[in-house]
Amino acid sequence: MLPHKYQQFYNDIIKKIPENIIFTDDLHTLAYGTDASFYRLIPKMVIRVENAQQVKDILQLAYLMQISVTFRAAGTSLSGQAISDSILIITSRNWTDFKVAPDQSYVSLAPSLTGAQANNILSPYGKKIGPDPASINAAMIGGIAANNASGMCCGVAQNSYKTLKSMKLIFSDGTELDTADENSKDSFRKTHKEFLESLKSYAKSIKEDEKVSKKIKEKFKMKNTTGYSLNALVDFDDEFEILQHLIIGSEGTLAFIKEITYYTVEDYKDKASALVYFKDVNEACNAVTKLKLAKENGDIVVDAVELMDRAGLASIENDPNMPKYLKDFDKEVTALLIETRAKNAKDLDTQIKQIEESLEEFSLVRDLYFTKDVKEYTQYWKIRKGLFPAVGAVRNIGTSVIIEDIAFPIKYMAEATLKLQELFKKHNYTEALIFGHALEGNLHFVFTQDFSTQEEIKRYDDFMYDVTQLVAVNYQGSLKAEHGTGRNMAAFIELEWGKIAYNMMKNIKKLFDPNDILNPGVIINEDKEAHLKNLKPLPATNDLVDKCIECGFCEPVCPSNVLTLTPRQRIVINREISRLQEIQEIKKAQDLKQLYQYDGIETCATCSLCSTACPVGIDTGSLTKYLRHEQVTPAQDKVANLITNNFSRTLSSMRFGLKAANLTHSILGTSMMKSLTSGLRKVSNNKIPRWSENLPKGISVNTRIEQKASNLKVVYFPSCLNRTMGLSSASKEEKELFDVTVELLNKAGYEIIFPKKIESLCCGMPFSSKGFTTQANTKSKQLEEALLEASNNAQYPVLCDTSPCVKKMVESFKSKLKVFEPIEFALEHLIDKLDIEKIDEPIAIHSTCSTRKMGLYEKFVELGNICSTKVIVPADITCCGFAGDRGFNYPELNQSALRNLPNSIKEAKYAFSTSKTCEIGLSEYSGKDYNSIFYLLNRCSSAK
Structure with missing residues (x-):
């Protein structure tokens, strides 16, 4: 039950906004209310807003009722600024409008676009946004601006504050302002005259106070996100420039950012990076100081210098992608990851040489080596970005990982860093490690x-x-350089800034938010122990996920991230269930389990793409497969055994069902068929699978084909899907995939070998995904034995026409069988044996979860470019959400995952993938006829 005040708010707000975007139950308030910090508050209500009008309606009512609200975007914040025990407003992932200026000099962005999405939009123009936080793939624009998040390369020159052009804002009382629109500003001047006069008077008083003004200028030469952006009062005279720059870094405590327009910056494609190893942290920091001064003098061009101390290197030295020599380093060795970017290759070579010359005086543990190889330097940066979560992976279960974020004046960096390490020893934080954006101190x-x-x-x-004294007092540094104040440093703002500056910050908060309803307790907090309260527990739940520190990097790639829960949220709920069980709150645990069934288990695609985004x-x-296995009943297990032992009959039944459905469709027509099946599905409480006109016809394949003997031999295992499911009635193709594959192989000169008893063979994936582990292993073992025999004990390559099946085989097989899916087989065994003539028409390709996890995404693009003059790869489409048969039983997952697909591939004439079930869903929600990539390869190739 909601407290009376919140119940009244709920009753009133549902008159204005949809009830289905409001959550008050125990599952969603906990899951949606958890961010990446080590703090936790459980909101009374979570509202996932889709547009600005909904935000305005909520704020006007909250203002009237004096109920506090907190804004949240991706929830990658680390300092406790995106949590609430009142109303939490989350911006929906669907709020992603944007507009690029005609000359690409600026871009207007809605709050829910991620930084990576913004850069994908700008990439074709050779531009990007300035801020580049390590979390850029997950962090959303609203949060990036509200926290003044910076990152690896942007420093203080290209952060949100410096690259801000204009904003659209909503204030605590619902008032709107567009700082780029003169009419909007004129209206605001009339309604908020006293507000603007106060703002100007604050700026005047600060400018007149030479001591405070000087301190502000000095501190913002460094990265600084402690408190409000007081530099706005010094840097500008225009009241609207002051206003909008105060919003940057205000962490949702002053206004809601409806839209932000950034000046874009150049995104040079010519880049080089080097991992440079110094004997100790003192030597590395001295090198950083020299590089910084040389850059300021214009002697070198260096875009980023990232420091990693020996403890940091140790945390990633077991990564198979890292050099083996890391393990042999002495305990003091410290690395600098240096990057330089240029307009062209010639300039890049010059810049590399200048940096090398700047470092000649330093003794290096290994020779200095700059790489221009994209794959190599991307791996360097991936590892650097993953240092924080990597520490979480080796922590003791139940402990929290804390990342503090400080800045020193560059001239004191070496000295201050050594003293920081002394504090680690003094307080027995022996596992602590240091890394960061060293070029900015x-x-x-x-x-x-x-x-505990x-x-x-x-x-x-x-x-x-001790840390705050060292940083803020002894070295006049920043207690928060880029992670925001939050609750974490709110108690120490006055220590860093002094009484006059801190009182000005309180005045600013009071001016913008007189009723203190916007994110109370963040930035301005009189509780001197705020940093010690509302600490988040991280109890053990399952070895598969206990390493998780809830950073949220996984969320953008999850197909259910709009529909139900994300991987992070699933882990949060499982941890809470385990905690409740541990303290014997069995009823609460069972209730939460029941709520979790649909959101956590049924609508998880088990695509595992989260693992590719997780550092x-x-x-x-x-974890979901494990939980499904736990729920298997003896009766279900018996049925699974029956299917396992009578697999060919099961496939025959499937064919019969598909043929019957298609026959009925041909008699009734599409409209009536949809109406009938939708009604039956509704009556059955969604137990009857959803029918679609893209449902394949039932087919059988004939493996007894005539062919010529050849020295080139391949074992072809058509998956059980493609032995059962043919083209749909909506498809424009004429041949079944089996026939196309045979034709393609013959064209390339292959003699095809089919495994014996093929009708009873299956990779085991349909069983595995539902938690039937024993049955999955049985089928996998049977298939491996059959393929070993057919391939003459792995002498010949094995081709399967379905990527997910191949991934299952690769993971399950114990032998040295060489199993290929269509993309890799085409590139390694077909292209050189065929004459290819590209089609001059745009194609779209969808890389399945399996191809991505097998590292074949780039190869799929390569194959597409071999066959077509234009290849469209939708940037924001990851897993299609069909997930085997989930697309039939939970079509909303498929629909949600592909919600942005139609607009992404409008130009495409043809569309291709490598999995039959994925192609069903892709065809359904895109309006294009998706088929196997082999159709395209067969169309554009001929025998040599």
């Missing part, structure tokens, strides 16, 4: 903390006291 230090005892909390408090490879899909 910005360091992150990471350590693990147990908050008062002694441990006291240790943390004592440590933070430590956590696979929440495997």
Whole structure:
């Protein structure tokens, strides 16, 4: 039950906004209310807003009722600024409007676009946005601006504050302002005259106070996100420029950012990076100081210098992609990851040489080597970005990972860093490591903390006291350089800024938010122990996911991220279930399990793409399979055994059902068939699978084909899907995939071998995905034995026409069978044996989850470019969400995952993938006829 005030709010707000975007139950308030920080508050209500009008309606009512609200975008914030115990407003992932200026000099962005999406939009023009946080693939524009998030390369010159052009804002009372529109500003002047006069008077008083003004200028030469952007009061005279620049870094405490327009920056494609190893952190920091001064003097062009101390290198030295020599380094060795970018290759070579000359005086542990190889330097940066979560992966279960974010004046960097390391020893944080954006004097230090005892909390408090004295007092640095103040540093703002500046910040908060309803407790917080309260537990739940630190990097790639839960949220709920069970709150645990069934288990595609986005490879899909296995009843297990032992009959039944459905469709027509099946599905409470006109026809394949003997031999295993499911009635193709594949192989000169008893063979994936582990293993073993025999004990390559099946085989087989799916087989075994003539028509390709996880995404693009003059790859489409048979039983998952597909491939004439079930869903929700890539290859090729 909601408290009375919130119930009244709910009753009133549902008159204006859809009820289905409001959540008050225990599952969603916990799942949606959790961010990446080590703090937790459970909101009374979560509202997932789709547009600005909904935000305005909520704020006007909240203002009237004096109920606090907190804004949240992606929830990658680390300092406790995106949590609430009142109303949490989350911007929906569907709020992604944008507009690029005709000359591409600026771009207007809605709050829910991720930084990566914004850069994808700008990439064709050779542009990008300035901010480049490590979380850019997950972090959304609203949060990037509200936190003044910076990152690896942008420094202070290209952050949100410096690249801001204009904003559209909604204030706490619902008033709107567009700082690029003169009419909007004129209206605001009339309604908020006193507000603007106060703002100008604040700026005047600060400018007249030489001591404070000087301090502000000095501190913002460094990265600084502690408190409000007081530099706005010094840098500008125009009240609207002051206003909008104060919003940058205000963490949702002053207004809601409806839209932000950034000046774009150049995105040079010619880049080079080097991992440079120094004997110790002092030597590395001295090198950073020299590089910084040389850059300021115009002697070198260096875009980023990232420091990684020995503890940081140790945390990733076991990564198979890292050099093996890392393990042999002494305990003091420190690395700098240096990047330089240029307009062209010639300039790049010059810049590399200048940097090398700048470092000649330093003793290096290994020779200096710059790489221009995209794959190689991308891996360097991927590892650097994954350092924080990587620490979480090796922590003791139940402890939190804390990342602090400070900046020192560059001239003191070496000295201050050594003193910081001394504090680690003093307070026994022996596992702490340091990394960060060294060129800006910005360091992150990471350590693990147990908050389960008062002694441990006291240790943390004592440590933070010493850190704040070292940074803010001794070296006049920034306690928060880019992660925002949040609750984490709110108690220490006055220590860093002094009384006059801190009182000005309180005045600013009062001016913008007189009733203190916007994110109270963040930035301005009089509780001197705020950093020690509302600490988030991270209990153990399952070995498969216990390493998770809830950073949220996984969320953008999850197909259910709009429909139900994300991988992070699934882990949050499982942890809470385990916690409740541990304290014997069995009823609450069971209630939460029941709520979790649909959102957590049924609508998880188990695509495991989350593992590809997770810096430590956590696979929440495997957790779902584990939970499904736990739910298997003896009766279900018996049925699964029956199917396993009578697989060919099962396929025959499927064919019969598909043929019957298509016959009925041909008699009734599409409209009546949809109406009839929708009605039956509704009556059955969605137990009857959804019918679609893209449903394949039932087919059988004839493996007894005539062919010539050849020295080139291949074992072809058509998957059970493609032995059963043919073309749909909506398809424009004439031949079945089996026939196309045979024709293609014969064209390339192959003699085809089919495994014996093919009708009873299956890779086991349909069983595995539903939790029938034993049956999956049985089918996998049977198939492996059959393929070994057919391939003459792995002498010949094995081709399967369905990518997900190949991935299952590769994971399950114990032998040295060489199993290929269509993309890799085409590139390695077909292209050189065929004459290819590109089609001069645009094609769209969809890389399945399996191809992505097998590292074949780029190869699919390569194959597409071999066959067509234009290849369209939708940037925001990851897993299609069909997930085997989920697309029939839970079509809303498929629909949600592909919601942006139609607009992404409007230009495409043809569309291709490598999995029959994926192609059903892709065809259904795109309006294009998706088929196997072999159709395209067969069309554009001829025998040599």
